[in-house]
Structures are given as C-alpha cells and as structure tokens.
Amino acid sequence: MKKIKINELIFGIICFIIFICFFATFFTAIIAIFFGEVPTKTSGIVKYSFSDSINILFVAIFTAISGFFFIKFFEPKKTLKNKPKHPQYTKCPKCKEVFNYKELINGKCKNCKDVDTVDLEEYFEKYPDELKEKEKNVNKKEQ
Structure with missing residues (x-):
C-alpha cells in the first residue's frame, strides 16, 4: 500500500x-x-x-x-x-579501513583513491563473515 x-x-x-x-x-x-x-x-x-x-x-x-x-x-x-543523505561511517572494501563520510572526497577511499566506500550496514550485509570474526575478537578480549 x-x-x-x-x-x-x-x-x-x-x-x-x-x-x-x-x-x-x-x-x-x-x-x-x-x-x-x-x-x-x-x-x-x-x-x-x-x-x-x-x-x-x-x-x-x-x-x-x-x-x-x-x-x-x-x-x-x-x-x-530524519535519515541523512550520506552515511555517517563508511568502509573501504579493498583496504578495510573505516572512515567518517565527511573526511572523504566524493565518497572515495583516501588510501585507494579510486575505490568507492560503502555504508557500514551495507558492507556487513555483503561480508557477514567479517562481522562474525569481529564479534569473536571482541568476545575474546572481554574474557
């Protein structure tokens, strides 16, 4: 509807x-x-x-x-x-570094220069294994 x-x-x-x-x-x-x-x-x-x-x-x-x-x-x-036009934090799929969107020029990675960064939520939807690894690492550090 x-x-x-x-x-x-x-x-x-x-x-x-x-x-x-x-x-x-x-x-x-x-x-x-x-x-x-x-x-x-x-x-x-x-x-x-x-x-x-x-x-x-x-x-x-x-x-x-x-x-x-x-x-x-x-x-x-x-x-x-209420939803912002640009994501607050993005991640480069190539070098795996996280950036604040305001730091970027035209949404391109600072290190890779020609690679478009991806919103964090979209990134972890595309690469769910990496999110699981991060959770495991955080759990190990807490113990």
Whole structure:
C-alpha cells in the first residue's frame, strides 16, 4: 500500500476533527440509550427512540473505523526526513579501513583513491563473515 503524503499540520487537524466527531456522537448515543433524551443548546431537550439511539451509536462506530483507516493510510512519513543523505561511517572494501563520510572526497577511499566506500550496514550485509570474526575478537578480549 502506498501512503499519500499530506502536511503534518493538516493531518493533525483532521485527526482532531474525527476524534471530536466520534466522541460527540458516541456520548450522544449513550445518553440517548440510557435516558431516552439528550439536552442540546439549540433545540432544548430532544427525545430519541431506542432504535434512533442505536443508529447514532452505529454512526459513532463508523466514525471511529473511518478515522482509523484515515490515520493508517494518510499518516505522514517521518522516517525519511530524519535519515541523512550520506552515511555517517563508511568502509573501504579493498583496504578495510573505516572512515567518517565527511573526511572523504566524493565518497572515495583516501588510501585507494579510486575505490568507492560503502555504508557500514551495507558492507556487513555483503561480508557477514567479517562481522562474525569481529564479534569473536571482541568476545575474546572481554574474557
């Protein structure tokens, strides 16, 4: 499923409106079910039959379900904003040295000059045996 991007402020406002609509209809339905009448500012006291009260309750439930789907499908993505454009640390696959990305020129290794460095996570995905060896060495040093 592809999420549609919308502004976070607009998303928050719409979620708040859905929240208010749900609680207004839900509490109206509960009061109408138990007491049979609901006080309002404009019409005074409005009397509801039991079936009307159940219908209002179904509207509240429908509002909650549609609000859930709205939140699920239109939620703004926050992870892409926080992710840096360049990896913080990279490793040269040829000489196996680790560099801070800011130290490099165009992402090339300082020692090898023509070799592109790789993000540490990608590097250890490509060479998992080297990660296992490093873990073994660290465990030996701790003992």
